[in-house]
Amino acid sequence: MTKRETLNVRLERFYAEARKAGLRITPQRLAIFKLVAGSVSHPGAEEIHRQLRRSFPMISLDTVYRTLWKLADLGLVSALGQERIQLRFDANQNRHQHFTCKRCGLIRDFTNARLSALGIPSEAAQFGQAEDLRVEVRGVCSACLRKKAPGEGKNNNSKPKTSSIRRRT
């Protein structure tokens, strides 16, 4: 699949999902999605904002963020890194894996023999010198499941204000 074909497939999905969700297709939103969908660099919000200023000199950074999170809600993009903002520290230097709760930020250790045995994949070498491999299982912890297990509409719009966790999903 060429780069152009990939972009088109993603755009189709964008239109389809946006329509399904009753999301307005503004020029800003379209431009933001196109930029991310056509990029291989996993850009951050500032970078996207800087690029888009060329065609939308007045676009605000806030719009970029709002749009990206909307797209994430629709499953059209993913947020990388963490969604939690605080750094977390770990004194366990044995090889192990983490379970992370995407709601409250809980992190717990576990050890799985198969995962611990994984070597650095050869594909990584093309980008530079690989040093280690991290495996993270993401989900929702037992405590958070208990909190509001039932009654979750597909579009959970509880305003999160500012907790340790920046966003849902």
Next chain:
Amino acid sequence: MTKRETLNVRLERFYAEARKAGLRITPQRLAIFKLVAGSVSHPGAEEIHRQLRRSFPMISLDTVYRTLWKLADLGLVSALGQERIQLRFDANQNRHQHFTCKRCGLIRDFTNARLSALGIPSEAAQFGQAEDLRVEVRGVCSACLRKKAPGEGKNNNSKPKTSSIRRRT
């Protein structure tokens, strides 16, 4: 190994590494390391600070951060999450893996069949509902390798000021 034994092993290492690196063992540093080493919750700096106020009412948040990074430099703790601070977005919704440069924050996609085939490990279930598994290879990208390949003392103290990346390692 009991919890107490684990803590003692870690403390041994702390003293050994600190001595080796000529690091002063202050009451604050010892307390910070003990707290992290005795915890299973991967605490953040604020949390550590709050706990330590009980025994050191005057301890500053800055000391907590400085100490944690020092410990990280010595390989006694790891920083989780990302060291990059900016969120990054990804429109590739096919299963794939990432290579991440710990110096400049570059992120690139790759696909490894074995990694893509990994299922959620059973050990994760004890913590709640697991949803997905992320694999990240961390290292140094080609461009960064070129920049200052030689002449790196073991303790690279270039002041990082504030770039997109918060820290080395």
Next chain:
DNA sequence: TCCTAAATAAGAATCATTACTATCTAATAA
């Protein structure tokens, strides 16, 4: 074309983290 809920721009606010600086102290040697 008109209406209205949703989206935007602008800028203030927040929060985690880092920087600055005056003081303090652990480690060493006299």
Next chain:
DNA sequence: TTATTAGATAGTAATGATTCTTATTTAGGA
């Protein structure tokens, strides 16, 4: 034991990414 001093700390200001607030604009349906 005391003096010395490089390294560490507390306190506080600064920074930078992200989110919030509000007045204005607009997409899309009637």
